Amino acid sequence: MKAYIRDNILYxxxxxxxxxxxxxxxxxxxxxxxxxxxxxxxxxxGDWEFCSEIWIALGRMLxxxxxxxxxxxxxxxxxxxxxxxxxxxxxxxxxxx
Numbered sequence: 001m002k003a004y005i006r007d008n009i010l011y012x013x014x015x016x017x018x019x020x021x022x023x024x025x026x027x028x029x030x031x032x033x034x035x036x037x038x039x040x041x042x043x044x045x046g047d048w049e050f051c052s053e054i055w056i057a058l059g060r061m062l063x064x065x066x067x068x069x070x071x072x073x074x075x076x077x078x079x080x081x082x083x084x085x086x087x088x089x090x091x092x093x094x095x096x097x
Contacts, residue, residue: 001013001016001017001074001075001076001077001078001079002015002016002079002097003016003078003079003080003094004080004081004084005080005084005087008051008052009040009049009050009051009052010049010050010051010052010055010058010078010090011047011048011049011050012035012047012048012050012078013047014045014046014047014048017032017035017042017048018031018032018035018075019032020032020033025070027065027068027070027071028070028071031065031071031075034061034065035048035061036048038050038054038057038058038061040054052087052089055087055089055090056089058089058090058093059089059090059092059093062076062077062078062093063076063092063093066093073095076093077093077094077095078090078093078094078095079094079095079096079097080094080095080096080097081096081097082096082097084096
C-alpha cells in the first residue's frame with residue numbers, strides 16, 4: 001500500500017485501501033474494518049490517516065493479517081518513496097518503492 005507521512009500522520013493512498021465487498025472474503029472484509037477502526041480519518045474517497053500514537057498497533061495488525069496467509073505483501077506492506085525515513089514502529093511492515 002502506497003503510504004506517506006506528513007506532520008506525524010501516516011496516510012495510506014486511497015487507491016490502495018482494501019475494499020469492503022459484501023458477501024465476499026471474510027478475511028478481506030475484516031481487514032477493511034480493522035484498518036478503518038484504528039484510523040483517525042477514513043473518508044469514502046480519500047487517503048486514510050493514522051496518527052503516530054497508533055503506529056505500533058497498525059504495525060502489529062498488518063503483520064497479523066500478512067502472517068494469516070490470506071493476504072499478500074502488496075496488501076499488507078506500506079510502500080514509501082526512497083527518500084522517506086521510515087519510523088521504527090513501522091519498519092517491519094514497510095518497504096521502499
